[in-house]
Amino acid sequence: MDILLRTERLTVRKFQPYDGDDLAEILTDKDVTYFEPYDTFTHEAAVAEASKFSESSEFFAVALEDKVIGKIFFSKREYGTYEIGYTFNGKYQGNGYASESVVAFIGYAFNNMGVRRIIAEVDVRNERSYKLCERLGMRREAEFKQVYPSKEGGYNDFYIYAILKEEYNK
Ligand SMILES: CC(C)(COP(=O)(O)OP(=O)(O)OC[C@H]1O[C@@H](n2cnc3c(N)ncnc32)[C@H](O)[C@@H]1OP(=O)(O)O)[C@@H](O)C(=O)NCCC(=O)NCCS
Known part of the structure; x- marks a missing residue:
């Protein structure tokens, strides 16, 4: 089933x-x-x-037993940098599942995939x-003003967060 890693509760x-x-x-x-x-998907489109995700090298499923409760996006940028994104089922948030899976995932990426730096782009309102x-x-490395079109009109600000391999392993 192409398992990348297991944590205490998740695959x-x-x-x-x-x-x-x-x-x-x-x-x-x-x-x-x-x-x-x-945009929000229809059931059929999802x-x-x-x-499509099953044929992509950029999307990973986070499973609690047999149920997929989250997705991780991991995409190559330049010079050993990758961008990470994560999206979890609302019913399963607030249990530490995102932390548990993503921390293990970035450890795997640094130590097995030749990754040097990982970044995330986060809307400033997305606490x-x-x-x-x-x-x-x-x-938090940077804040960009009015870059992406907002769903309500106008343009949104976002932060860049980053971690280096040596910071993860120290
Ligand atoms: C961003 C997102 C993944 C965070 O999910 P999350 O469940 O809050 O994150 P964690 O797994 O780290 O869980 C932390 C919460 O679980 C609680 N928790 C409960 N049991 C826990 C445990 N065993 N271990 C750790 N935390 C635990 C923590 O106290 C914390 O709660 P708090 O936020 O009220 O302080 C989620 O909100 C999401 O999918 N959002 C929509 C998509 C999105 O915006 N993605 C980001 C785009 S950049």
């Missing part, structure tokens, strides 16, 4: 086409997708997305997300 693995209904619970929730750079970055040991 991080490749998506499978049969994860569609679980992924739909995440992507059809307008609160969960509010700060994401895409099911199709699971098939749950930047609190997670800070729990992961990421530093």
